Amino acid sequence: MRALVRRVLSATVSVNSQTVGEINRGLLVYLAVHRDDEDSDLGWISQKILGMRVFEDDAKKMNNSLVEKGYELMVISQFTLFGSLRKGFRPSFNHAATPEFAVGQYRKFLQIIKEKLNGRVASGEFGADMKILSIDDGPVSLWLDSKEKNY
Template sequence: MRVVVQRVIEASVAVDRDIVGKIGAGLLVLAGFEAGDEEADLDWMVGKILRMRIFSDEQGVMNCSVQEVAGDILAVSQFTLYASVKKGNRPSWNKAARGDVSGPLFEKFVGKLSAGLGKSVETGIFGANMQVSLINDGPVTLTIDSRSPE
């Protein structure tokens, strides 16, 4: 499992110009799944996202998690996180899990995020052509891979 996490002032996702998910301050999480991802990958990633200290405390130091600041989360599925550009100029998506695998994984991921956060997590529409808008705060943008926990 691979994610891009962005600390945001606000973010939204639209399908056919209709806003389907919107948050205030918190995290925009773009999530991609690889064949072979399982429950352990989801659990590790959810824990990492919820406990990551990337929000400022009273002294302006990044020392608080999204939970501690009562922030929101917008999760958007994004198979393109597994693009391979090693050969040629057209990306290959061979590493990305098929929709029938990644769809249920994304739903479980969102459920686990919601449970850990203690409130609903906003989402896009799985498999749809989505337009994501955000105001990145910082900017703070991190990439995390459950297979390469650095």
């Protein structure tokens, strides 16, 4: 499982010109499921995202997590995080999970997050053509990969 996590002041996602999710200050997470992911990948990546200390304390140091601050979270499915340009210029997505498997893992991820976060949890629509508007804060962007935990 891979996630691109961005600290934002706000974010909105729409499908067919209709807003389907929005958050104020918090994290915008682009999430991709690998074809070999297991529930342990879900647990690891959700724990990292909820525990990430990327929000400033009174001393202006990044010491607070999303949970500690009570901020919000938006999750967007994005299989293209597993895109590879190793063999040319057209990306290959052969490491991404099938849509049937990925949607189940995506829903499990959302359920885990909603159970552990008191703030609002918004999401896009799996498999849809989405338009995402966000205002980055910092900017702060971090990359997580449940198979290569050395980030």
